[in-house]
Amino acid sequence: MEQMDTEVVETVAGVARLLRRAAQLAWTQADVAGPRSSHQLLALGIDSAADEASSLLPRRAQLDGPTPVGDNPAELLASAEQLLRRICVVGAPARLLSLRVMVAELVWEANTGAGK
Amino acid sequence: MPASNRRTVGELLADSDALARDTLLDVSPTTGPAMARAWGQVVQSAAQLWAVLPPASLAPASGPDLMVRLRVLGEGISRSTAGQWPGPGPQDQHLLEIAHNLSRARELVERYGGDVQPTSADARADIAAARARVMHTLYVGAHGTAVALRDYAADLRDRLRLDTQRRWPVDSRPNVREIEAAEAMASRFEVFEQLAAGYVAPHPVTASVLGGVRPTPRPSRLQSALTAWEIQVHCTLATVPDAADLVRIGRIQALIASAAAVVTEAAGQKTEIDPEMTDRVAATLDASQVAWSRLAKRWGELTSPDSRTDPALTRAAGEVRAAIAATASTPTGWATPDQIASRVDLRRTLKSLHLSMVGAVDIAHVAQEVAATQPTLTGPARVIAMRAQGEAEIAKEQGVTAYDGITWATSQQITANQLIPLPEPARRGLVNLTNDVIATCGRAVAAGPLDPSESAQPKRSGGPPAQRRSGQSRTMRRQERASEGPRR
Numbered sequence: 001m002e003q004m005d006t007e008v009v010e011t012v013a014g015v016a017r018l019l020r021r022a023a024q025l026a027w028t029q030a031d032v033a034g035p036r037s038s039h040q041l042l043a044l045g046i047d048s049a050a051d052e053a054s055s056l057l058p059r060r061a062q063l064d065g066p067t068p069v070g071d072n073p074a075e076l077l078a079s080a081e082q083l084l085r086r087i088c089v090v091g092a093p094a095r096l097l098s099l100r101v102m103v104a105e106l107v108w109e110a111n112t113g114a115g116k
Numbered sequence: 117m118p119a120s121n122r123r124t125v126g127e128l129l130a131d132s133d134a135l136a137r138d139t140l141l142d143v144s145p146t147t148g149p150a151m152a153r154a155w156g157q158v159v160q161s162a163a164q165l166w167a168v169l170p171p172a173s174l175a176p177a178s179g180p181d182l183m184v185r186l187r188v189l190g191e192g193i194s195r196s197t198a199g200q201w202p203g204p205g206p207q208d209q210h211l212l213e214i215a216h217n218l219s220r221a222r223e224l225v226e227r228y229g230g231d232v233q234p235t236s237a238d239a240r241a242d243i244a245a246a247r248a249r250v251m252h253t254l255y256v257g258a259h260g261t262a263v264a265l266r267d268y269a270a271d272l273r274d275r276l277r278l279d280t281q282r283r284w285p286v287d288s289r290p291n292v293r294e295i296e297a298a299e300a301m302a303s304r305f306e307v308f309e310q311l312a313a314g315y316v317a318p319h320p321v322t323a324s325v326l327g328g329v330r331p332t333p334r335p336s337r338l339q340s341a342l343t344a345w346e347i348q349v350h351c352t353l354a355t356v357p358d359a360a361d362l363v364r365i366g367r368i369q370a371l372i373a374s375a376a377a378v379v380t381e382a383a384g385q386k387t388e389i390d391p392e393m394t395d396r397v398a399a400t401l402d403a404s405q406v407a408w409s410r411l412a413k414r415w416g417e418l419t420s421p422d423s424r425t426d427p428a429l430t431r432a433a434g435e436v437r438a439a440i441a442a443t444a445s446t447p448t449g450w451a452t453p454d455q456i457a458s459r460v461d462l463r464r465t466l467k468s469l470h471l472s473m474v475g476a477v478d479i480a481h482v483a484q485e486v487a488a489t490q491p492t493l494t495g496p497a498r499v500i501a502m503r504a505q506g507e508a509e510i511a512k513e514q515g516v517t518a519y520d521g522i523t524w525a526t527s528q529q530i531t532a533n534q535l536i537p538l539p540e541p542a543r544r545g546l547v548n549l550t551n552d553v554i555a556t557c558g559r560a561v562a563a564g565p566l567d568p569s570e571s572a573q574p575k576r577s578g579g580p581p582a583q584r585r586s587g588q589s590r591t592m593r594r595q596e597r598a599s600e601g602p603r604r
Contacts, residue, residue, distance in 0.1 A: 027413075040371045048437070
């Protein structure tokens with residue numbers, strides 16, 4: 001994997017934390033909505049994005065930190081997307097660019113009916 | 117050269133099939149464990165032969181190979197028989213002979229079959245017949261082993277009841293855990309049998325139809341994704357899985373149950389299945405979804421910031437999610453029955469999801485083994501101590517006093533919320549939740565609208581499936597009953 005500088009690593013770690021929190025909230029919504037909740041699709045999508053963000057980080061990177069503020073998965077996803085936008089500059093690693101696309105799709109999904 | 121080694125591939129396969137049928141005739145209560153021990157060799161030999169047999173068609177393979185799925189299931193069963201139950205011991209000679217025959221057939225195909233190409237109808241028919249024989253051998257062998265294991269467990273239960281009535285010493289009575297282990301193993305063989313049935317039905321082994329094999333329809337994206345998922349789950353669980361892996365497995369299995377319920381209702385509304393059956397089936401699927409979700413949440417308590425999901429599992433999960441979304445969802449939620457019917461063949465989609473529920477039973481059994489025996493399981497001290505205490509109190513209510521007065525974590529561990537090994541009561545809680553999953557999946561499978569042997573039947577075709585054994589529905593009822601784990 002391409003080497004990332006410290007600032008990018010910290011930003012991706014922040015993205016991973018946002019995504020994990022968003023997934024947690026999305027799963028709570030899904031569980032409350034009952035066995036046929038379509039929120040499961042969004043929650044699983046966020047889980048995958050969180051996994052991808054974590055896997056971009058070096059093994060020694062610290063993922064524990066303050067729990068992101070907010071109780072709306074869509075807003076947390078939007079924050080993650082904004083962070084990614086800052087580091088997805090020309091020449092950024094391909095997997096980082098893919099992660100941004102994935103998160104952008106989840107923001108859209110969360111703001112349409114399935115994730116609401 | 118001994119006469120037995122001069123047999124042709126066809127003779128070896130016919131003999132294997134006959135030996136598999138013999139397992140049904142020679143069942144005695146003591147044969148089950150020996151058959152379970154030998155099964156891994158049978159599946160391995162069958163898979164190796166399958167891999168060297170030329171293709172039955174010139175067309176490229178159209179989707180995931182069922183034999184890959186069966187091989188993975190067989191490997192899981194082998195690990196369990198060696199490491200859990202029944203453990204080392206004698207192996208069934210019938211099954212070992214089948215394994216030997218299939219290995220010998222593979223040697224012959226490797227040595228002499230290299231130039232066989234499916235260019236003529238006769239050659240294609242021969243190859244298709246050979247494949248049908250191999251799969252039928254596994255189908256019947258799995259059934260025979262499941263029957264033997266059920267008999268074994270039933271025999272032990274009878275003895276336990278009698279010994280208890282006679283007040284014989286506890287040490288000399290059959291062990292309840294062994295009975296449960298035998299029943300769980302039987303359930304896994306029934307899963308194997310059901311999956312093999314999906315191939316056997318459109319490829320029957322009878323004199324009149326050998327060589328006249330019906331084409332298998334091209335698998336859908338959903339079918340491919342579900343098959344790949346099931347294989348990946350077994351691969352991930354065969355290593356040292358992280359708690360995060362178990363969370364993802366539970367969540368995806370819950371999604372599959374939800375999707376199956378949505379498609380079942382769609383099929384009911386479009387009168388593809390008996391509408392009266394729809395509510396009953398959907399209710400069992402909903403119960404299965406809830407059980408998987410609860411299990412996922414409990415595993416989630418064991419994760420830490422360092423937990424990582426197996427990347428291959430994440431990829432397979434992503435494909436299942438995408439395939440289900442493409443089949444049954446819209447930007448605003450689940451698709452309507454009309455929308456689903458316009459995208460996919462409802463009966464085939466339902467069959468794929470139903471077969472996935474069959475596979476879910478085996479996945480749950482493997483997950484239960486992980487919960488019960490994985491020595492590296494750890495979790496954050498605070499939640500683990502709370503869970504362990506909760507389970508200990510439940511145990512106390514049931515008369516178990518073994519956990520009285522035990523502290524599950526030190527104050528330092530609690531303060532720092534350190535990762536600590538999973539104490540026995542917390543482990544037991546995971547096992548109980550997994551038993552609930554096994555029971556609900558069993559009920560969902562038993563209530564399922566489609567028997568696997570009805571694969572690829574045209575819409576409302578009527579008439580019996582191509583091949584169905586009278587014992588099949590009975591087998592599933594037994595599975596349901598046996599899968600009912602301890603209740604809370």
